[in-house]
Amino acid sequence: MKSISRFINQQVDTRLTHRLKALLLGIILGVADSRADDPAEPAMPSLEPYLGHWEVDFSATESANEKLRFLYDVTLSEHKRRLANSQNGLGDTPFQAANDLQGLVNLGRLADQITRTAVLNIQLMDGILVAARDDNFSLRCAIGGAQTTVQSVGISQCHVQAKALVFSMAMPGGLRIEHRLILSKQQDRLSIATTLAADGVSQSFSVSRVFQPFEPGDPGFACRYTLGKGRVCQLNGTPDE
């Protein structure tokens, strides 16, 4: 068990300071809004407030590393309790506990990798909500159409749950990722709670990032995609529609 602790300590970046305030704000944003509505009556929220450009608000965003450290401690305590019980024939074995903690650490590391989006551009295109992320593939949700898509590549699904837009993905091997987009009451903050879960790991791992709206400045150039020349960019050009 000590070796696992050492491993965790290597994984967790010790340079980062505590952002308890940020953590709390993220939780408040996520939880307060979800509690306000009855989850039994999912209704498509007005998509208008979601649309536009969003940039990460670092002051209100959770750190995956800190979250991992916290969750690791909780899980470790739980396993210690269970291991103590196992002397009486209850609880799990040290081997199971080690695997579980290893799985949790791996989920945390992956969460850190996939939640680095700094800028979002959410648009409604031909009945599909497209959340274009600067560092990753777009999250797409067909509004009013088939909600579950690309069945052959695991499952990619989006649905509305308590005024949150939920994008779920299930990948081969039992890896599941969920992005939950929730707008604050004032509609000036957008929280994206990302949850990772995998078969064989007792805990899922969640991390929230908070975004604020911004107006993109004139980059000085405009690009458009043409058949003849591919992507063409012009200095001081008219922005592409």
Add this chain to the structure above:
Amino acid sequence: MNRLWWLVLLVACTAAPPEIPQDPVSQPPVLDRYEGSLGPGPLNLSITLFQSDLPNPSVERMKLVPAELRYLSFLLRQQLSASGYWGAVRVTPNDDVTAEVVCRGRLLDAVPERLEILMRCSDVSGRLWLEEIFQETVPLSAYSVAASVHDPYLDLMTRIANRLAKLRLDLTLEDRQQLAKLALLRYGETLSPQHFSAYLGENKEGFKVLRRLPAEEDPLLQRVLRIRATEHQLIDALDEQCEVIFEAMKAPYHWWRGYQFEFDQYNESLGQKQDATNGKIARDYRTLLATYRRYQDYRRNQDELAEMSQSLAREITPTLTQVEGQVVELTGSLTGQYELWRSYLQQIYDAEGSPNQP
């Protein structure tokens, strides 16, 4: 002695077992290439952009389908051109009114491991050359890095090209010349029905036939020839633009289908060995990350294809072309440009006036 005969017969039979006939479909077809000169009367063949009859495609998939249809139409064009049996081979948004032979394809099924297309080709007289479903199933290895040079469904297109080549060979020189004349007059009929319909009729089977021919120096015929030449130039210009997108699509479409196939198989194998694999993926970070990266690559390719598809529907580069000494600029989508062009031609033809009788 009699026994010896039986023995010899038995040995002969066992030594040479009957050969199991090879399934002809399993052998990759070789493109039938016309080596000689096409000589007079080469037939132009146009492929009308394939249409989709995909069963219950998702909304997401529907966004990609226009690009896929265009890509597959061009893949067929590539093989038909390479066969050398035809004059110009083009892909057009609507049925090409100038071509001697027009092929239309309907996509019945298009998953990474299987492609099914209903092909329907007919000539300008209305005679049906071919109405057949072409189907091909490919293994996952067709999407490997080594195989990325060739599209997995190139063989299917080769089979269509070979079938059409055979049908083309059945035509005599006279047949081809008749079709060429019929195509020209049918084109004239679209511009000036009152003048050119008198040259055309129908036989008892309902196919278009030539009743008689206009004089070679007929000024209206000369004008139709000039206008058709400019129409060919426009089709070539649009075709050239679309070829650029075909080339750009090759890599992302290949990998997108490859990843989809890989995931299909992986999911299937997981279903079979679910108990053995459960809980293992998260134990190894490299496996976990690799699983995510593959999915990420798949979705990024999907994004790229969706962008291309939107671009196709939205607008293509304005085309500058000339007709009867005037420079015209065509803007909008491919179909829009083509329709605009047809209306220009009609306007020019009408402005110059035409006699009512041949």
